[in-house]
Amino acid sequence: MPxxxxxxxxxxxxxxxxxxxxxxxxxxxxxxxxxAVFEFFARRLPARRNFYLAAGLEQALDYLETLRFxxxxxxxxxxxxxxxxxxxxxxxxxxFTGEVQAxxxxxxxxxxxxxxxxxxxxxEAQLVESRLINLLHFQTLxxxxxxxxxxxxPGKRLVDFGLRRAHGAEAGLLAARAGYLAGFHATATVLAxxxxxxxxxxxxxxxxVLAHAGETEAFEHFARSLPESVVLLIDTYDTEAAARKxxxxxxxxAAAGIRVQGVRLDSGDLGAHxxxxxxxLDGGGLNxxxxxxxxxxxxxxxxxxxxxxxxxxxxxxxxxxxxxSDAPALDCAYKLQEYAxxxxxxxxxxxxxxxxxKQVWRRYDAAGHCCGDxxxxxxxxxxxxxxxxxxxxxxxxxxxxxxxxxxxxxxRRQLDTLPPALRGxxxxxxxxxxxxxxxxxxxxxxDRLVGRG
Amino acid sequence: MPxxxxxxxxxxxxxxxxxxxxxxxxxxxxxxxxxAVFEFFARRLPARRNFYLAAGLEQALDYLETLRFxxxxxxxxxxxxxxxxxxxxxxxxxxFTGEVQAxxxxxxxxxxxxxxxxxxxxxEAQLVESRLINLLHFQTLxxxxxxxxxxxxPGKRLVDFGLRRAHGAEAGLLAARAGYLAGFHATATVLAxxxxxxxxxxxxxxxxVLAHAGETEAFEHFARSLPESVVLLIDTYDTEAAARKxxxxxxxxAAAGIRVQGVRLDSGDLGAHxxxxxxxLDGGGLNxxxxxxxxxxxxxxxxxxxxxxxxxxxxxxxxxxxxxSDAPALDCAYKLQEYAxxxxxxxxxxxxxxxxxKQVWRRYDAAGHCCGDxxxxxxxxxxxxxxxxxxxxxxxxxxxxxxxxxxxxxxRRQLDTLPPALRGxxxxxxxxxxxxxxxxxxxxxxDRLVGRG
Numbered sequence: 001m002p003x004x005x006x007x008x009x010x011x012x013x014x015x016x017x018x019x020x021x022x023x024x025x026x027x028x029x030x031x032x033x034x035x036a037v038f039e040f041f042a043r044r045l046p047a048r049r050n051f052y053l054a055a056g057l058e059q060a061l062d063y064l065e066t067l068r069f070x071x072x073x074x075x076x077x078x079x080x081x082x083x084x085x086x087x088x089x090x091x092x093x094x095x096f097t098g099e100v101q102a103x104x105x106x107x108x109x110x111x112x113x114x115x116x117x118x119x120x121x122x123x124e125a126q127l128v129e130s131r132l133i134n135l136l137h138f139q140t141l142x143x144x145x146x147x148x149x150x151x152x153x154p155g156k157r158l159v160d161f162g163l164r165r166a167h168g169a170e171a172g173l174l175a176a177r178a179g180y181l182a183g184f185h186a187t188a189t190v191l192a193x194x195x196x197x198x199x200x201x202x203x204x205x206x207x208x209v210l211a212h213a214g215e216t217e218a219f220e221h222f223a224r225s226l227p228e229s230v231v232l233l234i235d236t237y238d239t240e241a242a243a244r245k246x247x248x249x250x251x252x253x254a255a256a257g258i259r260v261q262g263v264r265l266d267s268g269d270l271g272a273h274x275x276x277x278x279x280x281l282d283g284g285g286l287n288x289x290x291x292x293x294x295x296x297x298x299x300x301x302x303x304x305x306x307x308x309x310x311x312x313x314x315x316x317x318x319x320x321x322x323x324x325s326d327a328p329a330l331d332c333a334y335k336l337q338e339y340a341x342x343x344x345x346x347x348x349x350x351x352x353x354x355x356x357x358k359q360v361w362r363r364y365d366a367a368g369h370c371c372g373d374x375x376x377x378x379x380x381x382x383x384x385x386x387x388x389x390x391x392x393x394x395x396x397x398x399x400x401x402x403x404x405x406x407x408x409x410x411x412r413r414q415l416d417t418l419p420p421a422l423r424g425x426x427x428x429x430x431x432x433x434x435x436x437x438x439x440x441x442x443x444x445x446x447d448r449l450v451g452r453g
Numbered sequence: 454m455p456x457x458x459x460x461x462x463x464x465x466x467x468x469x470x471x472x473x474x475x476x477x478x479x480x481x482x483x484x485x486x487x488x489a490v491f492e493f494f495a496r497r498l499p500a501r502r503n504f505y506l507a508a509g510l511e512q513a514l515d516y517l518e519t520l521r522f523x524x525x526x527x528x529x530x531x532x533x534x535x536x537x538x539x540x541x542x543x544x545x546x547x548x549f550t551g552e553v554q555a556x557x558x559x560x561x562x563x564x565x566x567x568x569x570x571x572x573x574x575x576x577e578a579q580l581v582e583s584r585l586i587n588l589l590h591f592q593t594l595x596x597x598x599x600x601x602x603x604x605x606x607p608g609k610r611l612v613d614f615g616l617r618r619a620h621g622a623e624a625g626l627l628a629a630r631a632g633y634l635a636g637f638h639a640t641a642t643v644l645a646x647x648x649x650x651x652x653x654x655x656x657x658x659x660x661x662v663l664a665h666a667g668e669t670e671a672f673e674h675f676a677r678s679l680p681e682s683v684v685l686l687i688d689t690y691d692t693e694a695a696a697r698k699x700x701x702x703x704x705x706x707a708a709a710g711i712r713v714q715g716v717r718l719d720s721g722d723l724g725a726h727x728x729x730x731x732x733x734l735d736g737g738g739l740n741x742x743x744x745x746x747x748x749x750x751x752x753x754x755x756x757x758x759x760x761x762x763x764x765x766x767x768x769x770x771x772x773x774x775x776x777x778s779d780a781p782a783l784d785c786a787y788k789l790q791e792y793a794x795x796x797x798x799x800x801x802x803x804x805x806x807x808x809x810x811k812q813v814w815r816r817y818d819a820a821g822h823c824c825g826d827x828x829x830x831x832x833x834x835x836x837x838x839x840x841x842x843x844x845x846x847x848x849x850x851x852x853x854x855x856x857x858x859x860x861x862x863x864x865r866r867q868l869d870t871l872p873p874a875l876r877g878x879x880x881x882x883x884x885x886x887x888x889x890x891x892x893x894x895x896x897x898x899x900d901r902l903v904g905r906g
Contacts, residue, residue, distance in 0.1 A: 011622040014644040018655030026678035133617035164586035168623030169464040191467040202471030207789040210797040225479035268802035328781035329772045336660035344663040349721035
C-alpha cells in the first residue's frame with residue numbers, strides 16, 4: 001500500500017548544471033535541434049570490483065516523463081540576467097519528446113558498455129545530462145556494492161541500515177531501493193517502504209536500553225510493546241550478561257505468548273560474541289532465537305564471519321553500503337555519440353570514447369554463464385543476447401515498468417549467470433569485451449570529421 | 454531572489470528508521486515522556502584529517518520546526534499492522550517542543566565534542582535521531598573536506614561541479630551549500646543557487662564542442678550566445694591547438710565587444726597544459742584571459758598544482774568534494790546522555806561515550822590561534838570561549854538564522870584561528886582536548902547506575 005506512486009518528490013527542472021542552460025540557449029537560438037544521441041556508460045571498474053550492476057532506470061524514466069519548468073522557476077531564471085525572453089519561452093514549453101533505449105535494471109555490465117541511450121532533439125538530450133547521471137550513477141554504485149554483499153552471504157538475511165549516514169534524504173531512499181534490488185531483504189528506512197514497497201525491518205537502539213533502569217526491564221518492555229517482532233539489542237553494557245538476561249526473561253514472556261525472535265550484536269568481535277551468545281541461548285532452550293549482527297559491516301567482514309562459521313543468521317549493513325565506502329563514485333559519463341546523423345567522440349587524453357549508437361551482445365556458455373560481450377553498432381548482427389532494448393518513445397514509456405520485486409528476481413537470475421570468478425570478492429581476470437570492426441571504423445570516421453574548424 | 458524560503462523539499466516524518474517508531478510506541482504507552490538529553494558528536498577523525506567543520510544546523514532546525522505526520526502517512530503506518538490506534542493518534546499530534554543547543558555552523562571541532570544537543574521529552578528526542586544524523590553528518594562531512602580544499606588554494610577561485618556524482622538530489626544541493634560555507638566561491642548546481650542564494654558558475658561541456666563541425670565555430674557560437682561569461686573548454690581534441698584557435702578568434706570577438714574571459718582544461722597533465730596554454734594566450738595578447746582547471750581534482754592535486762606555480766586561476770571540484778571520496782562517512786553518533794535527570798552512557802566495546810550535558814570551552818593563544826579545548830559539564834566554569842549555545846526553545850528558533858554569507862564569513866574567520874599545523878593537509882599532532890574531573894566523575898556515576906536490571 002504505497003503512499004503514492006513510487007516516485008521521489010521531484011526536485012524539478014532546476015536540478016541541473018548552469019552550463020546545460022547556457023548551452024541550451026545557444027542551441028535553441030541557432031536552431032540546433034537535430035537529433036542527438038547520448039549514451040551513459042562507466043569507464044574502468046573500481047579496484048577490487050568485477051562487474052557493475054545496472055540500476056536507476058526507473059527514476060531516470062520518471063524524470064524524463066515529468067520534466068518541465070514551472071513558472072516560478074522561469075521567473076527565477078529570468079532574474080539571473082543570463083537568459084533572453086525567447087529562450088525562457090522555449091523552456092516554458094519544453095518537454096522530453098525523445099527515445100530511450102536501455103539495459104534492464106539488474107543486468108551486470110562492464111567498462112565502456114552503455115546502459116542507457118537518449119535519442120532526442122539536441123537541447124532536450126543535453127539538458128537532462130546532470131540529473132540522469134546523478135540518478136543512474138548513484139543507484140548503479142549502490143546496487144553494484146550490494147550485490148557483492150549478497151554474493152558473500154548466501155542464505156543470510158540482509159537489512160539496509162544506512163539512512164543516517166547516507167548522503168542526504170534521497171541517497172537514503174535510493175540506496176534502500178538499490179540494495180533491495182540487488183538482493184537485500186529489507187530496509188530500516190520507513191519512507192523507502194512507503195515509496196517503493198520494500199519490506200521494513202528494525203530492532204531497537206541503545207537509547208531504548210539506556211532510558212530504562214536496567215536491561216531486563218528494557219527487554220521486557222520492548223517485547224510486550226512489540227510482540228510481533230522481538231529482536232533485542234544486547235551489547236549496551238556486557239553482551240554475554242545480556243544474553244543470560246534474555247534467557248531468564250524468556251519463560252516470563254512465553255507465559256504471555258511472546259517469543260524472543262532474535263538478538264542483535266552491534267560491537268566487539270562479532271564472531272566470538274555470536275558463538276558465546278548462541279551457546280547461552282541454546283543452553284537456555286532458545287534454539288529458535290536468531291542472532292543478528294551489525295556495526296561497520298561490509299562484504300569483506302561478512303564473508304569472514306560466514307567463512308569461519310559464525311552462528312549469525314542475518315546482517316544489518318549501513319554506512320559502507322549506503323556510501324559505497326570503498327569506491328564512493330564511479331568513473332561514468334553521458335556523452336554525445338552522434339549529432340545530425342554524424343558520429344562524434346571526444347579524444348581528451350585518457351577519456352576517448354566509442355562513438356555512434358551501440359548494442360551490447362552477451363554470449364553464454366553451456367553452463368549458462370556469460371562468457372564474453374561484444375560492443376557493436378546498433379543494427380550489426382551479434383551473437384547471443386542483445387542487452388539494450390527500447391524503453392521510451394515520444395517521451396513516454398513503451399510499457400509499464402516491472403515491479404521492484406520483479407526486478408529483484410531478474411537481478412538474482414542475472415547474478416547467477418556470472419562466472420564463479422566474477423562472483424567472488426577478489427579481483428578476477430578481466431571479463432572479455434570485444435569491440436566490433438564496424439565500431440572501430442566509425443571511431444576513425446568520427447576522428448576525421450572533426451578539428452576542421 | 455530565492456524561489457522560496459531556503460528549505461529543501463521536506464521528505465516528511467517517515468524519513469526515519471522503523472525502530473524509532475516501534476520504540477516510540479513503547480515509550481508513549483508506558484508514558485516515558487520525561488526529559489531526555491541527546492548529543493550529536495563524531496568520534497575519531499578520519500585518516501589524514503586534522504579537524505571537523507560543523508555544518509548542517511540550519512537544515513536540522515528546519516526539520517525540527519516543521520516535523521509532523523500527515524494523515525496519509527499515518528494511514529500508511531496504520532496499514533503496517535505494527536502500531537495501535539492510540540499511538541497513531543499520538544503521532545498525529547506530535548510536534549517537536551524541545552530545546553536545542555549547538556555549535557555555530559562553520560566552527561572547527563574535534564573528536565568527542567558535541568555540536569548539537571537536543572533536550573526534549575524522550576519520544577520527540579528519539580524520533581528525530583535518524584534525520585538529524587543524516588543532515589548533520591553529511592554537511593559536516595562535505596564542509597570538512599571543502600575547508601581543506603580552500604586552505605590548499607588560497608586566492609584561487611573554487612567552484613563546486615559535483616552534482617552529477619553526488620549521491621542523489623539532496624546530496625548535490627547540500628554539498629553545494631557546505632562547500633560554499635567552507636570557502637568555495639560558487640556552484641554549478643542551479644537549484645542550489647535558487648534555494649540557498651549561492652553564486653552560480655559554469656562553462657561549457659564537451660558535447661557543445663562535439664555538436665559543432667569544429668572547435669572555432671563552437672567557441673564563436675558560445676561567445677556570441679553568452680557574451681557575459683565566455684569561458685571556453687579547450688581539451689576536446691588537442692588542448693594547445695584549441696588555445697591557438699582561441700587566440701585567432703579573439704580579435705573577431707573583440708570587434709563585437711566580446712571578451713574571452715577564460716579557458717578551461719579538463720584532462721591530461723593540467724600543470725603542463727596550463728603553462729603551455731598560458732604562453733599561447735599571452736603570446737596572442739590575451740593576458741587577461743584566465744585559465745580554469747577541472748577533472749578529478751581534490752585538495753592534494755590542487756596543492757601540487759599551486760605549489761609548482763601552475764598558472765591556473767581557479768578550480769572546478771566535483772566528485773571528490775561531493776562524495777568526500779577519501780572518507781565518505783564520519784564515525785558520528787547521536788546518543789542519549791541523560792534521562793529523567795539521570796546520566797546515561799553505553800559501554801559497548803570501542804564505543805563508550807561521555808554522559809551528561811556538555812560544554813566545549815576553547816582557549817586561544819596570543820596569536821589568536823586556538824590552543825586547547827576542555828570538554829566539561831554544562832554549568833562548569835571553563836576558560837576561554839564556550840562554543841555550545843542555545844538556538845531553539847519550545848520547538849522554535851531563538852533568533853532568525855544568519856544568512857549563508859554571514860556563516861561563510863564566520864567560517865573564514867574560524868579557519869584563521871586554527872594553528873598552522875592543523876591548516877595543512879598532512880596529519881598534525883592531535884589537538885589537545887581535555888575532559889574535566891566532573892565529567893569523569895559523572896561517567897563513573899552513570900556506570901554505577903546501570904546493569905541493575
